[in-house]
Amino acid sequence: MTTLENRPGTALLVIDLQVGVVAEAYERDDVVARVAGLVERARASGTPVVWVQHSSEEFPLGSPTWQIVPEVAVGPGDPVVHKRYGDAFEDTDLEDVLAGHDVGRLVVCGAQTDACVRSTVHGAFTRGYDVTLVQDAHTTEDLSAWGAPSPADVIAHTNLYWGFQEAPGRTAQTASAAEVALT
Incomplete structure (x- = not known):
């Protein structure tokens, strides 16, 4: 029940699943495998997969x-958003990409939990999106x-705290990779 008008769609947002970002990540292989499964399910259901890549020194x-980790491939029609700040909406075309797909709900996974994932879920929520954080598909x-x-x-x-976020007209929730709805 997003506050964004005429935006009934859902997108899978994969944040910074990059070689260097997850090189030393907690439970890296398990998280990458769950993200790969989410990407496969999203594509099978026609849900857009939007990739975010961070660049810095x-x-x-x-x-x-x-580069995106080799275990998961960006598809030919998948949008890729390049960012330099924690919140993937800051100074990027992410909002335009999502609007172009009529997306009002994001399913979020990736890295790093305490930086770009956290910044982006909060940024999305304050911009009016419903946000589901995939509880076993983010790492740091x-x-x-x-x-x-x-x-x-x-x-x-x-x-824990994401499951208790509240704001008028929006929902914040968590779900496991196995149970998350991608449509």
Whole structure:
């Protein structure tokens, strides 16, 4: 029940599933496999798959670390949004891409939980989108040496609080990769 008018569609938003971003990610292979399954299901149902790629000094545009992981392929008709900020809506064409597909609901997966995933789900929600975070298809690296909780705790906490977000006319929820609705 998005607040965006005439936007009944759903899209799978895959955030920063890039070689360098997930190189040291918690449960990397399991998360990548679940995302691959979501991509396959989305394509089979006709749900758009929208890819987000982050570039920075650490992940220069076009570099090996910037590439999408080899286990999952961007499809010929899949939109790819390039970003430089945590929130994938900031200074990108993501809103135009989603509007072009009449999308008012996002199913979100990818990396990193405590950075770009969190920023983007909040950015989408404040812009009027319904947002479902796939609770077992997002990950982060271990930043506990710098005072962060363990990756497992970061993921669990993000899933916990996202399930309790509220705003007029919008829904925020979590679901496992196996149970999430992609239409």
